[in-house]
Amino acid sequence: MTVTDNMLTCNCEGCELKSLFFENVSTLEIESICSRKVEREYQKGEIIIREGAEIHEFIYLKSGLVKLYHSGSNSREQIICFALPLDFVSLLSIFSEKRYIYSVAALEDSITCNIKMDEIISIATGNGRFALSLIEKVNKATDRIILDFLEVKQKRLYGRIAYILLYFAKSIYKSNSFDLPVSRKEIAEYIGMTVENVIRSLSDLRKDGIIKIFGPKIEIVDEGKLARIAELS
Amino acid sequence: MTVTDNMLTCNCEGCELKSLFFENVSTLEIESICSRKVEREYQKGEIIIREGAEIHEFIYLKSGLVKLYHSGSNSREQIICFALPLDFVSLLSIFSEKRYIYSVAALEDSITCNIKMDEIISIATGNGRFALSLIEKVNKATDRIILDFLEVKQKRLYGRIAYILLYFAKSIYKSNSFDLPVSRKEIAEYIGMTVENVIRSLSDLRKDGIIKIFGPKIEIVDEGKLARIAELS
DNA sequence: ATCAGGTTATGATAATTATCATACGGGAAT
DNA sequence: ATTCCCGTATGATAATTATCATAACCTGAT
Numbered sequence: 001m002t003v004t005d006n007m008l009t010c011n012c013e014g015c016e017l018k019s020l021f022f023e024n025v026s027t028l029e030i031e032s033i034c035s036r037k038v039e040r041e042y043q044k045g046e047i048i049i050r051e052g053a054e055i056h057e058f059i060y061l062k063s064g065l066v067k068l069y070h071s072g073s074n075s076r077e078q079i080i081c082f083a084l085p086l087d088f089v090s091l092l093s094i095f096s097e098k099r100y101i102y103s104v105a106a107l108e109d110s111i112t113c114n115i116k117m118d119e120i121i122s123i124a125t126g127n128g129r130f131a132l133s134l135i136e137k138v139n140k141a142t143d144r145i146i147l148d149f150l151e152v153k154q155k156r157l158y159g160r161i162a163y164i165l166l167y168f169a170k171s172i173y174k175s176n177s178f179d180l181p182v183s184r185k186e187i188a189e190y191i192g193m194t195v196e197n198v199i200r201s202l203s204d205l206r207k208d209g210i211i212k213i214f215g216p217k218i219e220i221v222d223e224g225k226l227a228r229i230a231e232l233s
Numbered sequence: 234m235t236v237t238d239n240m241l242t243c244n245c246e247g248c249e250l251k252s253l254f255f256e257n258v259s260t261l262e263i264e265s266i267c268s269r270k271v272e273r274e275y276q277k278g279e280i281i282i283r284e285g286a287e288i289h290e291f292i293y294l295k296s297g298l299v300k301l302y303h304s305g306s307n308s309r310e311q312i313i314c315f316a317l318p319l320d321f322v323s324l325l326s327i328f329s330e331k332r333y334i335y336s337v338a339a340l341e342d343s344i345t346c347n348i349k350m351d352e353i354i355s356i357a358t359g360n361g362r363f364a365l366s367l368i369e370k371v372n373k374a375t376d377r378i379i380l381d382f383l384e385v386k387q388k389r390l391y392g393r394i395a396y397i398l399l400y401f402a403k404s405i406y407k408s409n410s411f412d413l414p415v416s417r418k419e420i421a422e423y424i425g426m427t428v429e430n431v432i433r434s435l436s437d438l439r440k441d442g443i444i445k446i447f448g449p450k451i452e453i454v455d456e457g458k459l460a461r462i463a464e465l466s
Numbered sequence: 467a468t469c470a471g472g473t474t475a476t477g478a479t480a481a482t483t484a485t486c487a488t489a490c491g492g493g494a495a496t
Numbered sequence: 497a498t499t500c501c502c503g504t505a506t507g508a509t510a511a512t513t514a515t516c517a518t519a520a521c522c523t524g525a526t
Contacts (some may be wrong), residue, residue, distance in 0.1 A: 388480075389481095389482070389483090390483070421492055426483075426484090427483075427485080427487095429483095429484080429485080430482095430483060430484075
């Protein structure tokens, strides 16, 4: 992980996230935030947030792709969700807990913008509109997670595989051809099945000519069929 | 559903939820809320919030027990969670959506306190501390839901049944003997299994002498064994 | 270069869960 | 009282998924 000098690389003025995120915050306050924020770069695979660590910073994703996951006491890891920049990954639980109840890791090279929690809290305390916009974003993020959980839960193996493939194609890469950013094991950790069955069902989809697999690259050949599999479980 | 006259039954002064919920709100503001709030009574089985309905009110549970559930497009209902008064059921999604994305129904006779959204928003706008306390509560509620989802997800049928029985005993009724507030079907909708298998596994637990079943009444006889089943899936 | 460990892959088999069928009892409506 | 519907209950069977075993391949470490 690399800490980057603000002065050189980050210009909040041109940050398209700023306006989305810090709406209702005065220019003065934004400048104050900007001068004291820290930007961090993570390479694919690096851990951004470690479950159990104390929460000191408000972190949001500027670029990249991450996974949120939970390491239950003795069991294997479970992936909660994937998140792109606009999903504001760090919102979850930071206002209610002293320590993180989940971890975040980079699935692709990622850059975060980190602001001291004190600063966010102090701004929110004096600025109800900003606080409300925070609530709205927290809500959106968690609603999404819960609805996706329900969606996946009601499907069976093949439906879940089809669902996640379409999710990557539609929501993440906006293309029917993409490099899978996760291992088969991680897919298994997300949909709650075993690695072997994930691999098997991908192979089956390939044998049926619905997808093509070239190493890490996936190509959805018959989107209609895949969508039907996702729907009909 | 019965709308109750404020003057007669509701005294905000004695409401133990007020202090928890409206911390950081001035006495004046509380009085304003109190005079305009509406209290509603629901009988067991009645629907409190209907998925798809417009969100106009901020609703919290004063007494009773409810279930939150989601009716996916074509599929069967899925129960998201159960909630007691202090779980502040209505927080979920109300600040991010125009319409409810889930329903709420009373599992036991319940009373809600309803406040116009406008009023909450206007207070939060002018009072960052209150807004922050709202965020905290939204976070707590959704964290709980997500963690429980993960917990249930990693278990198998018997583990899930054991888990929910212990949940009712520990979190809801604080007793190893209680009337199940839900049907077998509703348990199935929560743990994501079929009714038949829920019934079967309850029967098996009974045959093994771990629980007793008298009609709707459940008695946990061997809590240790049940806890082990819940742990070991 | 070689070894260890992890990921992908496939098969055989066991375990788990769903589906279908049937039955019984209770409550609501006629 | 009778009928219908719903919830509970149980069994038989089919479908789905997990587990175990094995192997090929790749990558990082020594």
